[in-house]
Amino acid sequence: MNKVLLLAEILTVASALIVGFHPNILYASVFLLFTFCGVAVMFLFAGADFLAGAQVIIYVGGVTILILFAIMLTQWLYKIKLADIRNKMVVPALLSAAVGVFLYRALHQMVAALPPQTPEALEKFTATPKTAAIGQALLGGYLFPFEAITILLLGAMVGAVWLARPE
């Protein structure tokens, strides 16, 4: 079981590296799909079964396809510029590495501040299905954010259709 999780994490990081460094935007967006799949497996091992399914449906099936459509609509395949990345890469690389290290160290302090779970509790948490609990929470304590996000989605959908309307 641990092997699968390790493989998923390696897949996630490796394809994210390709997304960050590949000069061709089409390859980068195809490898973004593998990153999303790896993250879905990581969610599954963290006891988030519903989220893993939602990740596959929304990201792998929705966002990636949308991005690929946008690439196809805006640039012809043979016209995609190979040198899509800026030449100055040292400063952004140092900056983003510093941000990542800072984030990891800051979260590490938070890890130390919160009490850890027992191994039995972790087993139990991973083994319980979460769909029913998430549904109860969305229509219970999280009702207001849930309704707000439905309005946000409606607004975003109408706005996207209006923006992309024909002349």
Next chain:
Amino acid sequence: MNHLMQFSSSLQGYLAVGAILFSLGVFCVLTRKNAIGILLGIELILNAAGINFVAFSKFRTGLIDGQIVALFIMLIAAAEAAVALAVILRFYRLKQTIDADEASIMRN
């Protein structure tokens, strides 16, 4: 190898993957000229945030609140992607390019 496997299934392993994804996303946003490339970086950043929420919800609190926040992040990312791609299509129709450097209409 055994050590690595233990690390990968711990909270620290999840946080490390999240941090790597986040910094790669920042790098992608900073280096891409293409507007769609910047969007790819933003998606990586949002996924990193989701990983961190889910990891803390399993390894520390033991509640599902972190998962619900991650779900909201996912929905916001989907809405944001739809609007951003509509803007990119509009911009392409206007300028025949999606180079982010060309988006300087509002500068003056």
